[in-house]
Every structure is written in structure tokens, then in C-alpha cells.
Amino acid sequence: MKKQLMLGNAAVARGLYEAGCAVASSYPGTPSTEITEEAARFDDIYCEWAPNEKVAMEVAFGACLAGKRSFCGMKHVGLNVAADPLFTMSYTGVNAGLVIAVADDAGMHSSQNEQDSRNYAIAAKLPMLEPSDSAEAKEFTKRAYEISEEYDTPVLLKMCTRVAHSQSIVEIQDRVEPPKKPYEKNIAKYVMMPGNAKRRHPFVEERTRKLIQLAEETDLNRVEMGGTEMGIITSSTSYQYVKEVFGDTVSVLKLGMINPLPVKLILDFASHVDHLVVVEELDPIIENHCRRLGLKVTGKNVLPLEDEFSQNLVAEKLGGTVHRGAALDDAIPPRPPVMCAGCPHRGLFYTLNKNKCTVMGDIGCYTLGAVAPLSAMDMTLCMGGSISGIHGFNKALGEESEGKTVAVIGDSTFMHSGMTGLANIAYNQSNSTVIILDNSITGMTGHQQNPTTGYNIKGDPAGKIDLEALCRAMGFNRVRVVDPYDLKACDQAVKEELAAAEPSVIISRRPCALLKYVKHKAPLAVDTSKCIGCKSCMKIGCPAISIKEGKAHVDSTLCVGCGVCEQLCPVDAFESTGKEG
Amino acid sequence: METKNIMIVGVGGQGSLLASKLLGHLLMEQGYDVKVSEVHGMSQRGGSVVTYVRYGNRVNSPVIDKGEADYIVSFEVLEAARWLEYLKPGGQIVTSTQQIDPMPVITGAAQYPQELVAKMRATGAKVDALDCLALAEEAGSSKAVNIVLMGRLSHYFDLPDEAWQASLEAMVPPKFLELNKKAFQLGKNA
Numbered sequence: 152m153k154k155q156l157m158l159g160n161a162a163v164a165r166g167l168y169e170a171g172c173a174v175a176s177s178y179p180g181t182p183s184t185e186i187t188e189e190a191a192r193f194d195d196i197y198c199e200w201a202p203n204e205k206v207a208m209e210v211a212f213g214a215c216l217a218g219k220r221s222f223c224g225m226k227h228v229g230l231n232v233a234a235d236p237l238f239t240m241s242y243t244g245v246n247a248g249l250v251i252a253v254a255d256d257a258g259m260h261s262s263q264n265e266q267d268s269r270n271y272a273i274a275a276k277l278p279m280l281e282p283s284d285s286a287e288a289k290e291f292t293k294r295a296y297e298i299s300e301e302y303d304t305p306v307l308l309k310m311c312t313r314v315a316h317s318q319s320i321v322e323i324q325d326r327v328e329p330p331k332k333p334y335e336k337n338i339a340k341y342v343m344m345p346g347n348a349k350r351r352h353p354f355v356e357e358r359t360r361k362l363i364q365l366a367e368e369t370d371l372n373r374v375e376m377g378g379t380e381m382g383i384i385t386s387s388t389s390y391q392y393v394k395e396v397f398g399d400t401v402s403v404l405k406l407g408m409i410n411p412l413p414v415k416l417i418l419d420f421a422s423h424v425d426h427l428v429v430v431e432e433l434d435p436i437i438e439n440h441c442r443r444l445g446l447k448v449t450g451k452n453v454l455p456l457e458d459e460f461s462q463n464l465v466a467e468k469l470g471g472t473v474h475r476g477a478a479l480d481d482a483i484p485p486r487p488p489v490m491c492a493g494c495p496h497r498g499l500f501y502t503l504n505k506n507k508c509t510v511m512g513d514i515g516c517y518t519l520g521a522v523a524p525l526s527a528m529d530m531t532l533c534m535g536g537s538i539s540g541i542h543g544f545n546k547a548l549g550e551e552s553e554g555k556t557v558a559v560i561g562d563s564t565f566m567h568s569g570m571t572g573l574a575n576i577a578y579n580q581s582n583s584t585v586i587i588l589d590n591s592i593t594g595m596t597g598h599q600q601n602p603t604t605g606y607n608i609k610g611d612p613a614g615k616i617d618l619e620a621l622c623r624a625m626g627f628n629r630v631r632v633v634d635p636y637d638l639k640a641c642d643q644a645v646k647e648e649l650a651a652a653e654p655s656v657i658i659s660r661r662p663c664a665l666l667k668y669v670k671h672k673a674p675l676a677v678d679t680s681k682c683i684g685c686k687s688c689m690k691i692g693c694p695a696i697s698i699k700e701g702k703a704h705v706d707s708t709l710c711v712g713c714g715v716c717e718q719l720c721p722v723d724a725f726e727s728t729g730k731e732g
Numbered sequence: 733m734e735t736k737n738i739m740i741v742g743v744g745g746q747g748s749l750l751a752s753k754l755l756g757h758l759l760m761e762q763g764y765d766v767k768v769s770e771v772h773g774m775s776q777r778g779g780s781v782v783t784y785v786r787y788g789n790r791v792n793s794p795v796i797d798k799g800e801a802d803y804i805v806s807f808e809v810l811e812a813a814r815w816l817e818y819l820k821p822g823g824q825i826v827t828s829t830q831q832i833d834p835m836p837v838i839t840g841a842a843q844y845p846q847e848l849v850a851k852m853r854a855t856g857a858k859v860d861a862l863d864c865l866a867l868a869e870e871a872g873s874s875k876a877v878n879i880v881l882m883g884r885l886s887h888y889f890d891l892p893d894e895a896w897q898a899s900l901e902a903m904v905p906p907k908f909l910e911l912n913k914k915a916f917q918l919g920k921n922a
Contacts, residue, residue, distance in 0.1 A: 156756045156766055181772055260771060317794035318756055318768040395792040463797040474799030477855035478817040483810065484842035486834035488744065488779035516777065524839050689839065694778050697838045708874055
């Protein structure tokens with residue numbers, strides 16, 4: 152067997168391949184994105200980016216109904232979007248196996264909240280497996296298909312940032328084509344109207360009873376007996392921290408199946424140790440289960456409900472050895488993420504800042520428009536929230552806000568869940584100005600294609616939605632396109648559309664500066680004999696520009712010659728170096 | 733063998749992923765258990781980024797905590813200083829002398845601290861500082877700083893040159909191989 156160092160997400164993709172998965176539909180979201188990207192490398196799996204997670208999950212359901220093992224992957228907040236089909240798929244069950252990966256982001260490395268997806272497994276009454284490294288990620292994916300087909304249920308596979316984005320060693324195996332599952336019409340099972348759903352609910356409850364039995368016996372849950380003074384129940388990356396700190400000086404019940412939870416296994420484990428501890432990130436789910444079983448347990452009374460754990464945290468809270476290093480006395484200035492040099496969003500946000508707009512924001516790279524010195528954002532909530540939000544804001548305040556409030560949303564986020572909000576503006580007629588920041592790619596998650604780009608997940612030509620035509624078809628008379636590198640044009644467009652007496656859409660269009668096909672101009676340089684050190688160019692927060700000895704300075708390794716700074720300079724001090732990058 | 737820890741720190745976009753891939757490959761080929769933990773998504777956009785590489789007989793945690801790193805490989809001086817607390821007492825830092833102002837310094841809200849290398853040494857850290865950007869440019873591309881650093885790091889490992897070369901060949905696209913081999917040697921012999 153061949154060994155490979157593999158990202159947790161790539162290991163899930165490998166598991167999909169080996170399990171004979173045939174259809175995968177997902178929406179990108181950190182830290183889940185690479186599962187579907189890696190799966191797309193296998194020709195035996197049809198893969199696609201869907202416009203959003205709800206669509207993706209319904210596609211995967213349709214494929215499993217048709218008799219093919221199918222998959223859908225998303226980040227934790229994506230499961231909120233897909234919750235509608237999820238809860239009812241629990242009732243219908245599956246034909247061929249269906250696995251849904253959901254990647255949590257404790258610590259919020261790249262997310263707007265740190266909700267715990269295990270709550271969904273409980274609420275939807277679905278089994279959930281949780282690997283603790285890449286080898287388990289692959290193995291559990293395959294086991295999830297077996298459980299899915301044996302118990303007639305979709306199976307949730309819970310990842311987290313540290314498992315999804317860590318590489319560890321995986322043994323490669325061959326693909327095995329699963330047994331055929333021809334589609335058969337079954338109205339009572341698959342048509343969820345009240346009469347049928349009523350008869351399916353008892354099935355769900357009975358299935359949970361059987362799954363609890365599985366949880367008692369499966370080797371996905373394992374006891375590692377060591378010292379018996381302390382017994383720790385844990386899973387996922389928390390298991391790794393526990394082993395790192397305590398090795399075999401404690402006993403561990405390592406749960407790979409985290410919903411439903413076993414009863415006898417936990418009671419038996421607890422009876423063999425003096426002091427029972429639960430180590431789990433975010434919500435006290437295993438802990439509360441233990442309490443319901445009447446067990447005395449240490450958990451969230453010492454461990455935090457927020458942020459991710461680490462070995463030092465576990466050691467500090469549970470009496471292990473805490474490592475320490477030396478720090479400098481100097482204040483180390485933070486280095487927050489910033490919009491890249493040449494980012495097409497910058498010119499537009501400068502314009503919004505200059506016009507003192509109230510800005511309803513959305514989810515994407517452009518959320519960085521909230522960061523100083525642009526500080527051009529008032530609200531960011533969820534995918535699509537900008538467009539629905541501005542409608543409510545303007546309905547509440549009327550003319551007081553209509554002339555100075557805009558919504559900003561990226562092309563991919565607009566396709567995800569901005570369109571329905573736009574339909575609401577068109578239908579219920581608020582005088583709102585919506586700006587679609589069309590950088591022709593899904594940027595933040597690392598350049599995935601979407602329905603507006605004209606290419607599919609493999610980079611092959613695909614359908615392409617015409618944003619202007621779409622907005623006009625919804626009833627918007629005022630739809631205009633502007634180049635965000637052109638500050639004058641941006642300013643004019645924003646002023647005119649805010650002043651207009653009807654709703655409008657501005658499409659700020661220029662491809663992401665990091666896209667490989669984008670040709671850059673030569674970097675700019677500052678003629679220090681002209682520069683008067685007025686810092687006008689500093690208002691755009693470009694990482695390539697700084698002040699050195701009172702004069703503007705351009706870092707030529709970062710500058711892509713976008714020319715936005717040039718338009719702000721009152722004395723024409725910027726000049727091209729002529730060396731194209 | 734006790735688990736060894738290498739942190740690779742820098743600014744988003746500097747190429748730490750290739751460096752960690754190279755180390756991961758190298759150490760796995762030596763027969764070690766290896767874990768490499770990366771950062772994706774929002775924090776990559778010009779922010780402070782860190783990659784953890786751990787190896788030994790059995791590696792559990794995918795991350796390195798304060799006071800645990802045997803080596804910190806840094807693309808930028810301020811980043812070495814930021815993560816200094818993660819270095820084991822007496823551990824080794826290998827850093828490029830490049831300085832990249834973070835946004836709070838650019839906007840004037842904060843100062844870039846001075847004399848960082850000397851201050852880090854004063855804490856007991858061993859610091860090997862060299863101008864990796866100049867060496868990368870000498871090799872043919874400013875993007876090869878990551879491999880210059882790997883060349884420098886190879887000093888501190890008791891591994892044959894062939895092992896490093898084999899991993900370079902496995903991890904670097906063929907058309908950039910010669911450039912990167914040169915960058916590696918320049919870092920190693922600097």
C-alpha cells in the first residue's frame with residue numbers, strides 16, 4: 152500500500168473515490184473547499200460547484216435517489232443554508248449512500264461565527280462521524296457510506312479546521328464500485344407530504360435506536376486504557392491534544408461516531424476511572440450527554456466554550472505540563488489580512504468612504520473593506536444579507552437613508568443568495584442601490600468558478616449567467632457597469648444611482664488581481680522630487696504603499712500598476728517603472 | 733524519538749506552503765510520522781501566516797504551542813519576533829532579514845520595532861539571519877525566498893544533501909527546478 156502525506160480534506164476526497172462515490176456537488180467555504188476540489192481530480196466522480204449549499208445538497212440527494220453514491224461538502228455556516236433539505240432527508244432516507252461533510256471553524260480563522268455543527272446532527276437525527284486526522288478522514292468517509300446504506304440515512308462527516316487543513320500520513324487503496332441500487336418509485340418513502348412524513352417519523356426514531364446500538368459496538372469508538380485516575384472522553388483534534396499532553400498516563404474514550412452517542416460504553420468507561428473528564432471544543436454536547444446519564448464529569452466548568460483548543464490549554468486546565476517560551480518586551484504590531492495590492496475592490500470602497508455611504512456588507516474578500524483606513528462597511532451578517540438588509544434599512548428610514556446607503560456583494564455571493572434579496576427589492580420596491588463587486592471568481596476561498604464566470608470546476612467552458620440581463624429581467628431599469636480602477640467613473644456612478652428615484656444595480660467589474668490570466672501593468676514608482684508627502688495615496692490602504700522619510704514609497708514586488716493611487720496624487724508624483732510584471 | 737517541531741512563519745502570499753510541503757515530503761521519506769498544519773482562507777490575504785511541521789515516531793497534535801518549536805523559519809523579521817514565544821528555550825531561528833510593514837505601520841498607527849534580531853538573541857534564542865530576498869533574486873526569482881530558507885535550514889539537520897535534492901525534485905514543478913536548486917545552494921552556503 153502506498154503512503155502519502157495528505158491534507159485532511161484531500162483524504163476525504165480520496166475516501167470518496169475509494170468508496171465509489173459518483174456525484175459530488177458543493178459550494179466552496181473555508182475550511183471545506185479542498186474536499187470537492189480534490190475530488191474533481193478523479194474522473195470517476197462527477198463534481199460541480201453549485202450556486203449554494205442548499206442546491207448542492209439537493210443535487211446530492213437527487214443523485215443518491217438515482218442510485219449513485221453521492222456527496223456534498225460545505226463549511227459550518229453552509230449547513231444553515233442547506234438545513235431545509237437536511238431535516239427532511241432524514242425522513243426519506245437514501246437509496247445509494249449519501250455523505251455530507253461539514254467543516255467547523257473553531258477559532259474562526261475564516262468565518263463569521265463558530266457554531267457547533269454537532270447540534271445539527273442531533274436536531275436532524277442523523278448519524279455523524281468525526282475523524283481526528285487524515286487517515287481517519289479517508290477511512291470514516293468510506294465507513295459513512297456503509298452506514299448510510301445499511302441504516303437508510305444520510306451521514307454527516309464532521310471536519311474542523313485543524314483536521315481539514317492538516318496533512319498526515321494516509322495509505323492509498325483502490326476504488327471499489329459499490330453494489331448497484333437501481334431507482335425504484337416509492338411514493339411513501341420519497342414524497343414527503345404530511346401523511347407520508349407522519350409514517351416516516353417513527354422510522355427515524357427506530358433508526359436512532361439502532362444507531363445507538365451501533366455506537367455501543369462500533370470500532371469507530373474506542374477505549375484506550377491507561378492510568379485510571381483520570382478518564383477522558385474526547386474526539387477529533389481534541390483527542391490529539393489529550394494524547395499529546397497525557398500519552399497513556401490517562402485512559403481515553405475516543406469517539407469517532409459523535410451522534411448518536413453510546414450509553415453503555417460511556418457508563419462502562421466511567422466505572423473504570425476515578426475522575427471523568429470530557430474534552431470537546433465549542434458546545435458541551437458529550438458532557439451534557441454524560442450528565443443526563445447521571446455521571447459526575449469535568450468539562451466546560453474548566454474548559455472554554457469558545458475558540459479552538461491546543462495542547463498547552465489542555466495541559467493548563469487539566470494539570471499537565473505547560474510549555475512556555477520567551478517573548479519580547481516590544482509591542483509587536485498586528486498584521487491583519489488586507490486587500491491585496493491591485494485588488495479591484497479597493498477603488499470602489501475608497502469611493503464609498505469618500506461619499507460617506509452607509510454600506511451593507513456581505514461575505515467575501517471585500518469584507519476587508521471594513522478594515523482601516525477604508526473602514527467602508529457598516530454591517531456584515533451572512534451570505535446575501537447585504538441586499539435583504541439594505542431593503543429593510545431603507546424601508547425603515549425611507550428618504551433619510553436611501554440617498555446614502557448601498558449594499559455590496561460579490562459575484563459568487565450574489566449567485567449564492569443575493570438574487571432572492573434582489574427579487575424582494577424589485578417586488579416590494581425600496582429605492583435601494585446594490586453594488587455587485589464582480590471580480591469574476593470566488594476569491595476568498597481560493598479562486599473557485601461560479602455561475603457568472605463561464606467555467607466549471609475543472610476549468611472547462613460552462614454556462615455563464617449574464618448579470619446585467621438578470622437584473623434587468625427582475626425589473627431593474629437602472630443597471631450600469633463601472634471599472635473600479637477608474638475612480639472618477641466610480642464616483643459618478645455611485646452619486647447618480649444614489650440620487651436616482653428608483654432602485655438600481657451597479658456592477659463593479661474587474662477580475663481579481665491574483666487570477667493567473669490577468670495581465671498587470673508595470674509597477675509604479677514615486678518621483679520623490681515631486682512628492683509633497685500629503686499622504687493622499689495612503690487613504691486607500693494599499694499594502695504596496697508606505698511613507699519612507701516623509702515621502703510615498705511603492706514596494707515594486709507588490710505593486711501591479713493598477714493606478715488607483717496615481718489618481719489620488721495632487722502633484723502627479725507616481726510614474727511607471729516600465730518593467731511589466 | 734521525541735517529536736520535533738518546525739514553525740514556518742511569514743506574510744500571506746510569501747510561499748510558506750511550498751516550504752512546508754518540501755519538509756513534509758523530506759521527513760516522511762526518512763520514515764518519520766509527520767503532520768503539517770496550514771492556514772487557508774481569509775488569513776492568507778497579506779496577514780500573518782504560520783505553518784506547523786511536526787515529526788517523530790508518533791505525532792499527535794497537528795499544531796505547535798508556545799515554548800515547543802525547535803526551529804522557527806521566518807520569511808520576515810517582525811514575524812519571527814511575533815512567534816518568538818513559540819520557540820523552545822534555546823531553540824533556533826532561521827530568518828530572512830526582509831522587513832514588510834504591516835498595515836498599522838503603513839497607516840502610522842504603530843511603529844515597526846527596531847533591532848529585533850539583537851533583541852531575540854538577548855532572550856537566549858539562536859538567530860541565523862540572512863538576506864534571503866537578495867539570494868533568491870540572485871537565483872533568478874524573488875519568489876524563491878522559501879527555498880533559500882530551506883537551504884539554510886538544511887544546515888541544522890543531519891541529513892544527506894541527496895535527501896533534500898530528492899524532495900526538491902518531487903515537490904517543485906520541473907520548469908522551476910534548476911532555479912530552486914540554485915536558491916537552495918545559495919541559502920545553504922551563505
